[in-house]
Amino acid sequence: MGDVARAAGVSAATVSRALRGEPGVSASTRAHVTEVARRMRYAIARDASSLAGGRRYAVAVLTTDVGQRTWGDVLAGAEGALRASGYDVLLYVVGDEAARAGFFEELPLSRRVDGVLVLSVRLREHEAALLRELPVPVVTVGEGAADDSPDLPGSLDLAVRHLVGLGHRDIALVLADSTAAWSSSAEDLDETYQELLGSAGLASRPEWLVWCSPTVVGGEEAVAALFDGQDRPTALIASSGEAALGAFMRLRRDGWAVPEQLSIVSLDGHDIARAVGLTAVEGAAREQGERAVHRLLARIQTQDAAAPELPTPAGAALVERGSTAPPPAV
Amino acid sequence: MGDVARAAGVSAATVSRALRGEPGVSASTRAHVTEVARRMRYAIARDASSLAGGRRYAVAVLTTDVGQRTWGDVLAGAEGALRASGYDVLLYVVGDEAARAGFFEELPLSRRVDGVLVLSVRLREHEAALLRELPVPVVTVGEGAADDSPDLPGSLDLAVRHLVGLGHRDIALVLADSTAAWSSSAEDLDETYQELLGSAGLASRPEWLVWCSPTVVGGEEAVAALFDGQDRPTALIASSGEAALGAFMRLRRDGWAVPEQLSIVSLDGHDIARAVGLTAVEGAAREQGERAVHRLLARIQTQDAAAPELPTPAGAALVERGSTAPPPAV
DNA sequence: TTGAAAGCGCTAACAT
DNA sequence: ATGTTAGCGCTTTCAA
Numbered sequence: 090m091g092d093v094a095r096a097a098g099v100s101a102a103t104v105s106r107a108l109r110g111e112p113g114v115s116a117s118t119r120a121h122v123t124e125v126a127r128r129m130r131y132a133i134a135r136d137a138s139s140l141a142g143g144r145r146y147a148v149a150v151l152t153t154d155v156g157q158r159t160w161g162d163v164l165a166g167a168e169g170a171l172r173a174s175g176y177d178v179l180l181y182v183v184g185d186e187a188a189r190a191g192f193f194e195e196l197p198l199s200r201r202v203d204g205v206l207v208l209s210v211r212l213r214e215h216e217a218a219l220l221r222e223l224p225v226p227v228v229t230v231g232e233g234a235a236d237d238s239p240d241l242p243g244s245l246d247l248a249v250r251h252l253v254g255l256g257h258r259d260i261a262l263v264l265a266d267s268t269a270a271w272s273s274s275a276e277d278l279d280e281t282y283q284e285l286l287g288s289a290g291l292a293s294r295p296e297w298l299v300w301c302s303p304t305v306v307g308g309e310e311a312v313a314a315l316f317d318g319q320d321r322p323t324a325l326i327a328s329s330g331e332a333a334l335g336a337f338m339r340l341r342r343d344g345w346a347v348p349e350q351l352s353i354v355s356l357d358g359h360d361i362a363r364a365v366g367l368t369a370v371e372g373a374a375r376e377q378g379e380r381a382v383h384r385l386l387a388r389i390q391t392q393d394a395a396a397p398e399l400p401t402p403a404g405a406a407l408v409e410r411g412s413t414a415p416p417p418a419v
Numbered sequence: 420m421g422d423v424a425r426a427a428g429v430s431a432a433t434v435s436r437a438l439r440g441e442p443g444v445s446a447s448t449r450a451h452v453t454e455v456a457r458r459m460r461y462a463i464a465r466d467a468s469s470l471a472g473g474r475r476y477a478v479a480v481l482t483t484d485v486g487q488r489t490w491g492d493v494l495a496g497a498e499g500a501l502r503a504s505g506y507d508v509l510l511y512v513v514g515d516e517a518a519r520a521g522f523f524e525e526l527p528l529s530r531r532v533d534g535v536l537v538l539s540v541r542l543r544e545h546e547a548a549l550l551r552e553l554p555v556p557v558v559t560v561g562e563g564a565a566d567d568s569p570d571l572p573g574s575l576d577l578a579v580r581h582l583v584g585l586g587h588r589d590i591a592l593v594l595a596d597s598t599a600a601w602s603s604s605a606e607d608l609d610e611t612y613q614e615l616l617g618s619a620g621l622a623s624r625p626e627w628l629v630w631c632s633p634t635v636v637g638g639e640e641a642v643a644a645l646f647d648g649q650d651r652p653t654a655l656i657a658s659s660g661e662a663a664l665g666a667f668m669r670l671r672r673d674g675w676a677v678p679e680q681l682s683i684v685s686l687d688g689h690d691i692a693r694a695v696g697l698t699a700v701e702g703a704a705r706e707q708g709e710r711a712v713h714r715l716l717a718r719i720q721t722q723d724a725a726a727p728e729l730p731t732p733a734g735a736a737l738v739e740r741g742s743t744a745p746p747p748a749v
Numbered sequence: 750t751t752g753a754a755a756g757c758g759c760t761a762a763c764a765t
Numbered sequence: 766a767t768g769t770t771a772g773c774g775c776t777t778t779c780a781a
Contacts, residue, residue, distance in 0.1 A: 090774065100752045105776060115750060134530045136475070137774035139466040140757050150510070155498075156491015164485050168512045177531070180480070180510040182498045200464045201507070305691055331691075338695070361635055361661075361691075365668070420758065430768045435760060445766060467758035470773045752781080757774105764769070 090131070097125040108133060135177075147177040148385065149198045152208040153184045157303050158330055159357045159374050160209040163230060166378025167206055174386055176203070183210065193219055204385045206230070208378075211266055226388035230381045244370040245285055245326065247407045248354040251368070252324045253289045256415045257352065260286065261322035263311045263336060265303035265329035297322055301332055308335025316343070323351060323416035330357035333367055337412065348414035354407070366411040420461070427455040438463060465507075477507040478715065479528045482538040483514045487633050488660055489687045489704050490539040493560060496708025497536055504716055506533070513540065523549055534715045536560070538708075541596055556718035560711045574700040575615055575656065577737045578684040581698070582654045583619045586745045587682065590616065591652035593641045593666060595633035595659035627652055631662055638665025646673070653681060653746035660687035663697055667742065678744035684737070696741040703735035 094101045099122060107114045107122035114122075126132075139145045148171060154160050168178050179202055183189040193216050198205060205220065207229040212220070220227045245262070252260055262282050286293040299315055301307035308327060312335075315322070327333035333355035337347060345351055355362045355369040362369040424431045429452060437444045437452035444452075456462075469475045478501060484490050498508050509532055513519040523546050528535060535550065537559040542550070550557045575592070582590055592612050616623040629645055631637035638657060642665075645652070657663035663685035667677060675681055685692045685699040692699040 101774090102753080102776075103751060106751090109776090111776095113750065118750080132527070132529055134470075134774055136466045136469040136530075137757090138776075140464075140470050140759085141774075141776040143757080143776085145466070154491070155485050155494050156488045158486045161484070161486015161491060164510075165512050165514060168485075168510055169518060172511070172518070178510045180494075180498055180508045181502070182495050184495060188499060188502070195462075197462070199462055200466075306693065334691075361664075363636065431758090432760075432769080433767060436767090439760090441760095443766060448766080464758055467773090468760075470775085471758075471760040473760085473773080750781105753779090755776105755778085757776085760771100760773085762769100762771085765767080 090133070093122070093126050093129055093131050096129065097122045105133075145201060145203050146175055147179055147202045148204040148206055148382075148389075149179045149181055149202040150206045150208060151181045151183060151192070151210055153182070153189075153210050154303065155180075155182060157209075158361070159303075162374035163208055163378040163381075166375035167208070167382050168378075169375075170379040170382035174382070176386075196223070198223065198225070204228070204389045206381055206385055208381075226385060228381050228385040228388070230377060244356045244373055245282075245328075247370050248326045248356060249285050249289055251354065251407050251409070251413065252326070252352060253291070255324075255352065255413060257324040258291050259297075259320075259322040259416070260291065260324045260326065261297035261299065261315055263299050263301055263308065263315070263325060263327040263332055265307060265327065265332045266300050294320070296320075303329040303331055305331050305335035305338070308332030308337075309339040310335075312336040312339050316340070316345070321351075324354070324413070325351060326354045326356060328356045330355050330361045330367075330369070333357065333369070334361050334365055337365060337367060348412050350417055352413040352416070354413060362410070368408065368410045368413040370407050420463070423452070423456050423459055423461050426459065427452045435463075475531060475533050476505055477509055477532045478534040478536055478712075478719075479509045479511055479532040480536045480538060481511045481513060481522075481540055483512070483519075483540050484633065485510075485512060487539075488691070489633075492704035493538055493708040493711075496705035497538070497712050498708075499705075500709040500712035504712070506716075526553070528553060528555070534558070534719045536711055536715055538711075556715060558711050558715040558718070560707060574686045574703055574735055575612075575658075577700050577735065578656045578686060579615050579619055581684065581737050581739070581743065582656070582682060583621070585654075585682065585743060587654040588621050589627075589650075589652040589746070590621065590654045590656065591627035591629065591645055593629050593631055593638065593645070593655060593657040593662055595637060595657070595662045596630050624650070626650075633659040633661055635661050635665035635668070638662030638667075639669040640665075642666040642669050646670070646675070651681075654684070654743070655681060656684045656686060658686045660685050660691045660697075660699070663687065663699070664691050664695055667695060667697060678742050680747055682743040682746070684743060692740070698738065698740045698743040700735055700737050706735075 090101050090104055094104045097104065099118065103114060103118065104122050104126070107119040108126060135146065150164065150167060152160060152164060155164065171178050181192060183192050196219060202225060204225050205223065205227040207220070207227065212229070249260065282298050283293040296318065297315065299311045301311040308331060311332065312325070325336060327336055333353060337353055340347055340351060347353055353367055355367045357369065420431050420434055424434045427434065429448065433444060433448065434452050434456070437449040438456060465476065480494065480497060482490060482494060485494065501508050511522060513522050526549060532555060534555050535553065535557040537550070537557065542559070579590065612628050613623040626648065627645065629641045631641040638659070638661060641662060642655070655666060657666055663683060667683055670677055670681060677683055683697055685697045687699065
């Protein structure tokens with residue numbers, strides 16, 4: 090930085106101010122400094138900047154699952170938004186218990202990031218508590234998040250409306266969780282589900298809310314459980330594309346006609362749903378990531394003021410394919 | 420750190436040494452200091468440490484695709500290995516052209532990381548050149564990487580052997596690329612494919628090497644092209660699970676019998692392959708990520724010495740399911 | 750609008 | 766084996 094300052098004929102302080110867009114530098118000086126810096130291929134050293142300035146320009150993204158389409162897209166959206174705002178993304182994958190335990194024990198974020206984004210992790214009580222104690226804002230996205238879950242309900246709502254519009258009254262929900270173990274907050278989602286059905290004038294049945302892993306196998310197992318009983322739903326909503334595919338395939342294998350006997354909606358609109366022909370709610374994942382980042386950044390900039398409530402997902406829509414139809418006549 | 424030093428009755432330098440496992444501290448002192456630090460919930464400030472020490476304890480991971488199973492697993496493996504070695508993971512997603520161009524223009528890594536891991540990105544000439552100019556080691560994993568591609572050939576080999584063992588002689592290869600545009604280095608893989616077939620005593624046909632996107636749709640399109648012509652292979656190897664699924668479904672839809680008329684092997688052994696019943700090579704992805712990290716760390720620690728050659732993938736194996744059989748009698 | 754000086758919290762020589 | 770002394774490369778008062 091000294092070199093740039095000398096080359097530009099100003100002081101280091103001015104270079105710093107100019108390059109960061111701080112006020113108090115004349116337009117001409119700023120232009121000149123910027124140009125010199127560019128020519129010399131100079132970039133501010135983050136470490137030193139953070140050390141001196143106290144801001145780290147980095148956020149931690151905590152996730153259980155890279156490699157799953159929806160969360161991958163959320164992550165991609167978040168990464169893009171963060172990058173665009175000049176923040177680095179520190180990725181923490183806590184997929185297995187060992188890594189997870191290690192993470193929460195060390196909680197290595199304290200002095201490394203300005204904020205934390207939690208994706209697809211169903212936090213347990215004590216984990217949520219640990220995170221809350223951090224001196225930086227934490228924003229959570231996803232199923233069963235204690236903090237909020239602004240988007241799953243939105244998509245769910247779209248799906249329920251669609252099915253109800255077709256005449257369904259017996260709607261099951263397969264919720265894919267990104268982690269095998271979860272806290273008691275699962276009850277919260279139970280409520281969400283019931284409320285949604287209730288507001289549509291339908292009765293909900295606890296046994297029709299099934300949790301599974303966000304995998305093809307998870308979907309298979311879920312419907313196996315669901316269709317084992319006497320009372321069978323006429324429609325099924327799955328929160329993960331993989332689970333939806335599993336459900337779809339399992340049902341077909343077992344001789345069920347889709348959509349004649351059973352309708353399926355995936356809340357995850359991706360390749361798989363498209364290829365297999367599943368009706369799906371599409372387009373929310375990236376936006377979800379982006380919006381979460383905006384919430385987080387807002388809190389970072391206002392020094393952790395309460396997160397402003399933002400509207401529910403833009404751009405999500407239900408795409409009708411072959412897997413939904415009116416319920417069979419009784 | 421000063422506080423800890425005072426509380427422990429030693430100097431800051433000793434605390435620093437003790438906490439980092441540096442030699443030159445008596446065992447008892449180290450234990451004491453460690454304990455005091457734990458009690459005080461003290462953790463070294465990375466910024467200051469980096470600034471003073473010159474090491475950043477962070478590596479950049481560059482990828483086009485989070486959300487695809489295989490690369491997601493490679494990423495997870497890499498993240499775990501990095502974390503275990505005390506390195507932070509800076510994630511850069513360059514999925515779309517805009518982000519990609521931006522990244523290579525800024526090349527924001529210069530003074531932020533100790534090394535770069537490139538996953539699933541088919542680098543173009545000038546991009547590879549830019550990366551090579553960085554003052555830190557760069558390790559590349561994946562298809563068509565200029566640097567190396569130690570694992571795809573291994574899996575491919577397993578698949579080819581299996582098919583040859585079944586009597587196949589006409590084997591097509593569907594290679595999924597994680598980016599739509601790629602450099603001329605695609606020719607390299609052409610060669611790998613030909614060599615593999617050649618070493619098995621088979622003739623290769625250039626038109627049976629098909630590139631596609633790593634998606635279900637990509638797989639569908641690839642086989643559509645492949646089965647359009649007169650000369651049709653009796654077996655197909657797909658490098659991505661999604662593409663394999665697409666190929667499988669498309670072929671079935673078009674009335675082909677799998678595996679009677681055509682065998683399919685996926686080089687990507689995941690949920691999908693398992694659920695659909697595709698023969699697949701399994702278990703290499705995480706290890707690939709881990710091994711890449713070890714190569715990278717070795718180069719970081721030896722100050723960029725040439726990467727030691729490591730053996731080909733451990734743990735990869737072909738799992739036979741329903742999608743392969745001897746070729747139809749002529 | 751700009752510059753000078755004083756750290757930010759560590760690590761690394763160099764002592765001891 | 767441990768302590769002392771300089772910085773690392775910035776940002777930020779404070780003064781001009």
